[in-house]
Amino acid sequence: MKGKRITAIGVVAATCLNISASLACSRITWLGPDGQVVTGRSMDWPYPFNARFYIIPRGTQNDGAGGTNSLRWASKYGTAVVAGTTDPSGPVDATFDGMNEKGLGANLLYLDEADFGPAPTDDRPRISVGAWVQYVLSSFASVGEAVAAIGEQSVYIVPAKFGPGKTHSTVVHLALSDSSGDSAVIEFLNGKPVIHHGREFQVMTNSPTYDEQLTLNNYWKGLDGSKFLPGSYRSEDRFVRASYYLSQLPQTKDERKAVAGVMSVIRNVSVPWGKVDPEHPNLSPTYWRTAFDHSRMIYYFESTLSANSVWLDLKKVNFGPTSGIRTVALEGNYNIQGSVNTAFKPAKNINYLTP
Template identity: 30%
Template sequence: MKLKTITLALLAASFTSGIAHACTSVSWNTELGTFTTRTMDWMESTKPVLGNINKGDIRSIQGNGLGDTYTVKYDMVAVFAYGELVGDGVNSEGMQVNTLFYPDMTMQDVTSDSDITQFTFAEYLLANYASVDEVVKALPDLKYGSIMMDGMPVEMKLHWSVTDKSGDRLVIEMDEDGLNTYRGDEAQVMTNDPSMKEQIETRNKVQPTWENSTRDTDYGSIGNGNSPSRFVHASYFASKLTEPSSVRNAMMKLSTVPFRVPADAPYKDFGNGQGVSTYATEWTLTQSLETGDSVFEYNFEDAWNTVQFNVYDMMGKEFRLPLTESYMVKF
C-alpha cells in the first residue's frame, strides 16, 4: 500500500498560498438536447490543457502511478488542471463530469490500493460509466480515500456533477453522514458550500418571488460572489431561459447564467498571514452533450481568448493543447 502523503510535481510546483475554489455548474435540458456550462473560479492560473484519455489505456486509480490499475472503457476529452488532473470531461457516450470545490467534503484517508481518491474520481467515472444511471448503481460499491499533496496550502475537498445526453443529472457529495446524491431538477445548479441540501432549502424559500419578475425583483441573491448567492443567481436566471432557436443560441444563452466573479474580487482570509485572498472566474466552458460543440473562454492574467472545438470529433486521438494561449481572431 502507498499510504504516505504524495507529491505530484506538476501540481506542487504550480500552487501558491491562499488558493480557493469557487465555481458554478449549470445544466439545461431543451428540445435540442442537454447543455451545460461551468465557471472555474480560482486564485491563479490552473494551466488548463485540453487533452484525451483513450479506451484501452491503463490508468492508476490514485493517479501518478499510485494504487491499483484499471483499463479505460470509454474514450474521453477532458480539461486537465496542473498537469494530468482531470477536472472536467465528456466521454464517448455523452456523459460529462464537472469537479467543484466543496470544503465540507468528509472522506476517510486512503487505506488500500483500490481506493479512488478525490483527485481521480472524475476521471474514473468518465472512464468506466456511460450514464448517470450507471453511476448511481455503481456508487454504493466504490471505495474512496482522501490523499494530501505536498505543496498544497489547503486540503483539496471536492464534489461532482454528472450529466448525460438524456438530460439526467446527478450531484455527488461526501458528508459526515455518508454519501449524498441529488438527482434531476434539483441538481441542475451547483456551486460550493454549504451542502446541496442546504442550498436547495434556501432556493425553495426565495423561489416564490420569481414569478412575474422584473429587473427590480429581489430574487434572493445578495449580489456577491459567495456560494449561496451564486447558487440562487444561477437558479433564478436558468429558470427564465426560453427554448433556444439553435444549438449555438442555446450555448450562448446558458453561458450567461452563472455569476462570473470579477477580477481581483476579495474572497476570504485563510489564516495564512496574507490577509483576504482574491479570486476570479479564470475560465468558462459551455457544451452541448448532444452535438459535442464546446466553447472555452479563458480570462486570466494576460490571456483573453476563446477556443471552440467538438469533443466527439476529438475522441480517440492523441493530443494535449494548452488553453491559456490566445486563439482569438485578430483583425
C-alpha cells in the same frame, strides 16, 4: 437515489447565520426542446492551473495514484478532459472537468464540508481525488451507471493534499450530466456518499451542503426574482441567481442561442477578475468557463484572460485505442480560437495528484 429537501424556514435562518467562505465555482444544466442539453460551469481559484485539453482514448491504462491499493484500470470510453496543475509551479496532476464519447459530462467543484472518510482497512482500490473525473468518465456511459457504482463505494477516493507545499485539503463534490438530461450531485459527507439524482438537480455551487442550498433556494422561489435577487458572489447567492436566470432562458432550438444562454448565466455568477476580499480570503476570481453541448457533442472553453473562445467537436475525435493521448494548452495560449480539433499534440498520460 434522491436527496430529501428540508423546507422549514427555521433551518433557512440557521443556515444564513452559518455561512462559510469557500473557493467559488458554479454549474448549471439547461434542458431545451428536442432533447437539447447544455451544461456550463465556471472555475474559480487563487492561481493559474496551466489548464489543458487532453484526449484520452479507449483502452488507455490509467493509474489512480491512490497510494496503497491504487486502482489501475483501462478506459472503457474515450474522454476529453480539462486538466491542470493544483500547484502553480507543479506539473499537470488533476482533471477538473470533462465529457466522454457517450455524452456523459463531469464537473468538479469545491465543497468545504466534503469528507471522504478515513482510509479503509480492507483492500478496496483507491484513486486520488485528482483522478476522480477521469475515472468516472472513462468507466461509465451515463449518469445512472456512475451513480450506481459510486453509491456502492467500491472505490475509495483519497483526499490528497494540494497547492504550494501541499497544505490544502482536497474538499470537492462532483456534478454529472448526460445527453438524456439526467443529472446528479455527489457529495461525500462523514465518509458516505450523499447523492441527489434526477433531472431537476440542474444547479450546483459550493458550500453549504446541497440539502441546505436547496432549502435556501426554495425560500427565494417564493419571491419575485425579476425585482430582487441576492447579488453577492457568495456560493449561496450564486446558487439562487443561477437558478433564477436558468429558469428564464428561452426554449430555443438554435444551437448558438442555447450555448450563449448558458454561458450568459455562468458569466453572471462568475467572480470578477482580480477580486480580493480580506474578509473572505478563500473567494477567488474566475479563471475559466466551459460548456458541454451534450446533444451535439461539442466542448467549449473560455479563458477570462482571452477574448477568444475555443471548442472541441468530439464527433470528429478518434478515440480508438491506437490513437494515442493528445493535449493542447488552453491557459496562456491566447492565439488559438475556434475549433482546436487539429491543434492537439501527442502527450503522456497524466500523473495524478498523490496522497
